Amino acid sequence: MSKKFIQRLGLKDKLLAIMVPLLVLAAWQGAVSQKLCSDLILTPPLTLLNTLVELAQSGDLTLNILASLKRVMIGFLLGGTSGFVLGILMALSPFLNRIFGPLIKALQQVPEFAWMPLIIMFLGIDESAKYFFVAIGAFYPMVLNTYQGVSGVPEKYHELARVFDYKSFRYLFKVIIPSALPSIITGIRLSLGLSWMFVVGAELFGSDSGVGYLMTWGRAVFQIDLVMAGLVLVGVIGFAMNLVLEIAEKRFLLWREPVDGRPA
Amino acid sequence: MPNNKGTLEIRSLSKSFIVDNNSLQILNDINLTVHSGAFVTIVGSSGCGKTTLLRIMLGLENHYTGEALIDGKQIIGPGSDRGIVFQDHRLLPWLTVGENVAFGLDKLKRKEKKLLVDEHLKLVGLNGFESAYPSQLSGGMAQRVAIARALASKPEILLLDEPLGALDALTRMYMQQELERLWLLEKITMIMVTHDIDEAIYLSDKVVIMSSRPGVIKKIIDVPLSRPRNRASSDFTRIKAEILEEFHLGTEYPFAYAI
């Protein structure tokens, strides 16, 4: 492989990024096989891989990932959509902003896991409780970023809309949302990221499926490899979701990329 | 097509902005009549209120004393009878060039839209750039797209705020010819702000000279030359000297002031 080719693929960056994890894994594997620590406490990476393969073969892996993803999607759609709509309304109506702005700022001070007891009291620990919990996580970044994006639409675009007689929904969809899109996409990314964290959190509290459940169950039967496999899964899936969104962002914000480094 | 619409009248208009709780007078007792189908240019030093005056004509500024009328009716806001080329081109960065030109044509059918977009992009010499984004254009190209956008929605009065400012001398002269051709063809009223006195004389029936602090109309000079005009003719030069005189840039010391 030529040097140029490596550069073109950005391989150098990727190699650098996985260097430290690989070293850690190697040291880890080495430490366990040299009996420096018990493999009951610190599952060696190869065993971990084995556990994951077994989980996949038994079908448990797919089942639990799907269970978590379903909760993420529903919670994210509920929380994200309401955050998106409220963010737009607040940015466009000073009146609504005065009503909801302080409330949201105050509620935001409540650590999100502190909602859990209340949610369990009202909704129990069934699916709807998990959707609700994830929705709370998804809501804040979406409402804040949407609000910021929409209230930051430059006056010159509002004027242009007036000149060309863009009103109501046409105005919203053709001018306001596109202009606020960079901010909205940031909101979506943060929102989905938090949804993923929250779903795992919710599953740790009580659940009979999901990636979080794999981990609590692993702990209950003292199968440390299951707990760690769960950790790996959480990381990898979160990373993959972020990656997909990054690619989507590039695609949607193509217009922001100038040919010669000039800002748009 | 007989067209006697698009007469604009400004009567004893004054405008102030509130800056730091102080009222700052920007325009003072402006009186101006632009007849239907006329080409009028406004020249004046930077900050004398040219853009503000255009914005009043467009309907984006509403707090002033005096009257601003179109065909005898008070201007209460923007309308499809007026088009604008803003000083900053104001293209929407998330739309392609073609979509920007079509921005005012949203109510038309797809096919008609495409036809008008093609026609007007060709007019400003940018056919082939439909799918480029504004961030990929030079300043002059962006200005030309803005002109195409304003023309595409067929206004009766076209307001132009230094539309050719970012163009090189040759493109500029070409665009001046194109504007004149369009104006003759469409018989619309054009009101254009410019810093280029040659451009003003080449294009307009009347040159409105403003002076600043507060902005007043110092003089309106008629340009009774036949078209197309010869920039080197003695009449042209005479009118140019007359305008420069108003800026105290008499031909005796033009360079001392130009620097």
Ligand SMILES: Nc1ncnc2c1ncn2[C@@H]1O[C@H](COP(=O)(O)OP(=O)(O)OP(=O)(O)O)[C@@H](O)[C@H]1O
């Ligand atoms: N919204 C505003 N609030 C306060 N002052 C303003 C506002 N808009 C314009 N002005 C002031 O009004 C004056 C005239 O501005 P205007 O943009 O009309 O000038 P101009 O003649 O177009 O100048 P230029 O040739 O540089 O474009 C300036 O002193 C400017 O600071």
Ligand SMILES: [Mg+2]
């Ligand atoms: Mg101006």
